[in-house]
Amino acid sequence: MFTLDHDFRFTYLNQKAAEILGGTVEDLLGEIIWRKCSIGYHSSFAVWYRRAAQTGQKLHFEEYFPPDDKWLEVRIYPSPDGLSVYFSDISERRKEREQLRLLNIAVSKLNDIILITEAEPLDEPGPKIVYVNPAFEKLTGYTSQEIIGRSPRLLQGPQTDPGELSRIKTALKNKDSVRAQLINYTKTGKQYCIELEIIPLLDDKMLCTHLVSVQRDITARIQMEQRLRESQKLEAVGHLTGGVAHDFNNLLTIILGNAEMLSELVAEPNLQSMAEMTLSAAKRGAELTRHLLAFARRQPLDPKVININHLVEAMWGLIRRALPENIELEFVPDPDLGITEIDAGELETALLNLVVNARDAMQDGGKLTIETSTAVLDSDYADRHSEVITGEYVMICVSDTGIGMDADTVSHAFEPFFTTKTVGKGSGLGLSMVFGFTKQSGGHIKIYSEPGEGTAVKLYFPMVRGAQQVNYQPTQESLPEGGPEHILIAEDDDLVLKHLEAQLRSLGYRVTAVTSGPDALKVLGSHNDIELLLTDIIMPGGMNGRELADRANAMYPKLKILFTSGYTDNAIVHNGRLDPGVELLSKPYNRLELATKVRQVLSQKR
Known part of the structure; x- marks a missing residue:
């Protein structure tokens, strides 16, 4: 500390003050403070001293002292004799306080x-x-x-x-x-x-x-990990399904075909009943495999640009027949609905699955509403649903006034074989199929449900602009139609080959059958009247069905090609969609499906 008289001369100072001010006690006593030491007349310290002397009020401040590179805390007390000044080095305390301030800011952010x-x-x-x-x-x-x-x-x-x-x-x-x-x-x-x-x-x-x-x-991270596990589970099911589908669908194709022929040929009632039971079981097995493939996004899609309003209108009678009289049915279409590119047949199956689920949730009657609209899924929505790509979508919603579902049930609704129905009343694959089809189509699916309040399932499909839409025509039942054309079959499975050959011959076709691609090329080299090559895609011998078709078309550009396969991860299906211009008959198939597809391909112009 030090004291100053009214002329700002030192009248007392201790040793510590003299050291900081840059002199000795003897040298500084009696001297004016800003003439003898490092405090200049215009320095902030000098301003504070003069202000205290003029006002007669005590002052307290902190100020940086450049000569010693220190921060000082200063207290000035005016008295009749002048000023008493006390100061202390607070450089370390100020550093700590600055660090604490920065820490507080950082913690707050x-x-x-x-x-x-x-x-x-x-x-x-x-x-x-x-x-x-x-x-x-x-x-x-x-x-x-x-x-x-x-x-x-x-x-x-x-x-x-x-x-x-x-x-x-x-x-x-x-x-x-x-x-x-x-x-x-x-x-x-x-x-x-x-x-x-x-x-x-x-x-x-x-x-x-x-x-x-x-x-x-880490809530978001946990949810993302759960979605990843679900995705991995779906991928595992997809690989498992794809791995067994080829052989299983080959077997189902034979069972379906033979059961159909037996039911038509046998006259004895008991044998006919057994044949029909076999046929029914085979169809259920085929449907099960198809649903699994759809859930695993392995179903080959053939999308066309359509207006979903037209599709719903075309299948309205079918939907009405699926519902009992105590359920009211309403369609609320958006008149300005955009168009989307989608496999109409698969969407029809998906809608029927949703309708049946809604029906089963309204045992005592209620109301089922199908609604369409144009929707925009923005970045906020995409932030909450990581798989969603922002943009314009065509939405179709199936809602009911049934029993509804709690949050836990909704979280499992898309899992294969999960069902709330009693044993024998559902396979648990309906919603799984809808989920897989929607995702494979580049869309998004969302369930809204509350116990006792009903359920709404919304399907979103990317909107397509500037494309020519195709009017949807529902599938019509027809009788098998054959013809006299010469068909070459390339199929590596002997049982399937014999069955397919017998089916085509029963339809009137001339048939040549081989078990590999190279053998098929030899036949084509020696016959010039073959009009259709019906080839499996997965075959041994170093040549798959696609390679065989390319080489066959090089030999005969007008030759019609029809592929058949029970496994969809192959040479003609990419990203779940058939390559343009490719015709596929998916295994398993019945006699009518075989006859219809063969006739359709033979009737095309090339």
Whole structure:
């Protein structure tokens, strides 16, 4: 400290003051402060001294002192004799305060939660919270005023793992840091998942004074991991389905064909009944395989640009017949509905599945509504549904006033073989098929349901602009039609080959059958009257069906080609869609489907 008279001359100063001011006590006594030492007349310190002398009021300030590169805290006390000045070096304290300020700013901007509690009690009712940062308020909905003084146990709920809580408490009793993952609840009761680390703060005596918890909201990550697991499960089912589909569909093709022929040929009632039962079982097996392929996104699609309003109108009678009289049916079309590119036959099957599910949910009657509209799925929606691509969509919704579903049921609704129906009333593949078809078509599917309030299933398909739409015509039943043309079959499975040859001959066709691509080329080289090559895609011998077709067309450009396969991940199906201009007969098929497809391809102009 030092004192100044009314002329600002030193009348006293201690040794520490003299050192900071750049001189000795003897040299500075009696001298005017800004003439003898490093405080200049126009310096901020000199301004403060003159102000205190003029006003007669004590002053307190902090100021940077350049000669010593220090921050000083200064107190000035006016008196009848002049000024008494006390000052201290606060450079370290100011650094700490600046660091604390930066730390406070950083903590306030963190997305991670910082929560500090007292150290005790670890048993009930739990330690009291003394600090939370803004991230805590944002996530939980509790303000700092509401939560400080209360225990973090306020955030726990039914799904909070008691085993993890016990492990955390054991670690903290041993003064150890601990990492954990917990489910907590917001002020409104919404569940969220956090990843946390709790660090005990110890004083000089190694006593724990506080607990610091750093928490990160990992709800979105957990949901993404769940979606990834679901996607991997779907991919696994797809690989499994694709792996067995080829051989299984070959067998079903034979069973279907032979059962059909037996039911037509045998006259004895018991034998005919057995043949019809076999045929019915084979059809159910074929449908099961088709649904599995659809769920796994392995169903070959042949999309066309259509207006979904026209499709619903064309199948309205079919939908009405699927419903009992105690269910009211309404169609609410958007007159300005856009067009989309989709496989109309598969959409028809998907809609019928949704209609049947709605019917089964309204045992005592109700109302079923089919609605179409144009929708925009924006970035906000895409943020909540990671698989969605933003843009314009054509939406079709099937809603009912039935029993509805709770959230847990909805979360499993698309899983294969999951069903709420009684045994024998459903395979659990209806919604799975709808899901797979929608996803394979580049679309999005969403279920809205509440117990007792009904269910709405919305399908979104990307809108197509500037394309020529095709009027949808529902499939019409017809009788098998054959012809006299010469058909070459290339099929590596002997049983399928014999069956296919017999079916085509029964339709009047001339047939030559081989088991490999090279053999088929030899036949083509020696026959010039073959009009159709019917070839399996997956064949041994170093030549698949696509390669055979390319070489056959090089020999005979007008030769018609019809592929057949029970496995869709192959040379003519890419991204779930048939290559342009390709005709495919998917296994298993019945006699009518075989006859219709062969006749259709033979009738095309080339």
